[in-house]
Amino acid sequence: MNPENNFEIATLGAATNSSPLHLSKTIGDQIFNFVEDDNKILADISLNGFNVCIQNNIQPACLEKAGPREKLFFKPRNTTAAIVTCGGLCPGINNVIRSLVMALHYFYGAKRIIGIPYGYEGLIPKYGHGFRELTPEIVKDIHEFGGTMLGSSRGGQPVDEMVDTLEKNNIDMLFAIGGDGTLKGVNALGEEIEKRKLPIAVVGIPKTIDNDIDLIDKSFGFETAFDVASPIIRDAHNEATGAYNGIAIVKLMGRDSGFIAASTAIAMPVVNFVLVPEMGFALDGENGFLQALKKRLQMKKHAVIVVAEGAGQHLFEGGERLTDASGNVQHKDIGLHLKRRIKEYFDAEGTEVTIKYIDPSYIIRSAPANTNDSLFCNRMAYQAVHGAMAGKTKFVVGRLNNQFVYLPISRVVNKRKKIDLEGEFWFAALQSTGQPFSLQ
Template structure:
């Protein structure tokens, strides 16, 4: 665990904020946030008692929000936005929110979109920056994907910083997941090495909800919201035949939050298989034996599997990685379909396999995610204009805070198989705790 969540600053903020907020303290609400305002990271009684007994201060997080004094002069400031990695509902909402906050809150007029991820910071790729303003982004929230385009894979950090300097960019907003945030941190490190005054801000994007330390990442709620009616239809397929089986594969490379949440939201699922669990197909108490018992008792079964589940069931082969450095998993959905068909040898009414992954990740954000995306963007802009760098804006314990990029990228968030959330899944599905 980090011993400090301090956020680096480019320098002392000495410019009066253009935001017209109350600065009266006393009995009135003080709308600006002071850097000294913080929130306790661990709210447990155990941590509270530890601090009392040891006399130590609790680990705290910096509260997000507008500062009374800012670092960048809005009239001279140039900001750029880049989106990297896989698609996710809400990216366009974040782009829109960032542009609107820069333009209307701080009167920043030089705002650019970097095309096709970090590729856009490599001149050899031939991509031109795109001018962004409220008219350009006013309707993009209605569409999925990213209007700026995205890409995977690393570019030369030195080249990317050279481009930021050449384009006279003062603030870089990087919207992306674990790999993107690590790339943004590397850019910020090179900027610091050169003694430049360029802020680098991350807005965490991962549909799998596996960013550590924050409550949730944007796009996650939309993902299991869209998946829910698909599970309903899969249930209809399974119950429409004697001993019918429906398999739905959902996203979740290392964490099974989408699969588990979708199953809870649409409680017609009988088995949820996630990367965090080890299960066996054969033997006493194995998945196939439990499935057989389910079919004999109920006459149908709906199985939801996360894409990263059951990789230990494949023959060990050389691991292949994508351009982002992620291990390319083999298709557990196809494996389950083939094994079930082979094991039951025509006894089933049919095995239907559904993979809606690309439909889900390319969809526009739902209402809840849309609100969340806008608020994330606003808080990222407030921190950036105050001269903060190497941080992400996120929600922790229901409050928006700033966290260092390197803190949230140390590990991936995973389902606790002994926690209340997973126990809720087991109660909903009726599946055994272990297989075996």
């Protein structure tokens, strides 16, 4: 099989225990049916992809459909589960925690549910964070708040020590909520667990506000991000129009991918320029950004600019390349750079402008999930529990082609998802802003 088409999910062993869920195996009885492992979802649903498989007589790439299995690896009432949250804050983390606890307790009657405080640090005894017992009563209201009730941290920890902690505390399954670095950590834990031949399932629930997890339709928190950003853009527009040649610059999250910035620009069509990491652009020159901004002011006397935090890093020369504890590049502030260069440009032109710079990043990422993200978080958490109980491991749960599926962690951490500059989504952003196709 072509490695690119291999989405096989690792398992801990044979599933021989009956599920406590009273579901059906009969179509038409109006009761939800157990999902079989051979129930697959096509990765590529295009006619062209189908024809290529027919012409080459090859099996199309398929993913395992998520859902409750009739036979389980674990005996649910003897099971201890643990939950950990890592990395930066993101709307919906508490929703996922709550739904994991509710599913483990009410669906399967899990014996014990443990919260691991402060990310992977909580699995290292020297930090002394201890554990938190999680019950439905404790988590019942946490979805109303942003952040994470468990706390978080960045950076990796010794894998062998973390597995020692899981083993010593008789933890049967670990649910890790986090982004790219967290998922790589989950996979490393799974590899060490496999070496030791331990019956511990590890599951990743992809959390990145930037929506940059490869292969899946979206990650939780993303929709809330541009939902919360939208009224900020509205107010920025008010600031811009409130002054002659008023310019409002709003910097949004998006370290390597500009989905939040572009989505906000489409949702709030008062944005006149959107700059994202995927695009190259020049500030100077006949076709550069500053000349386009000048034309905009000449016509409308105001402009709203939305820029993703990772955009325009090519404009910074030299300097030390810094990373955070998770290994992510710490980008230089493109928003402040734009503000300075715009002022210099129009000062040289003898044109008076009023510039307002707004960075709402921490407000956005700490907001509670909106309704749609809340729904998404709940459903994704349920699917994660179903998969773990069946003994599946080293997988993430995500949605692809509007279906919840299980994907091997190793497949989703190979690269980050980015905006296709030739795709309809980016074209929609350009249509909304009215900016030139190229700014260089």
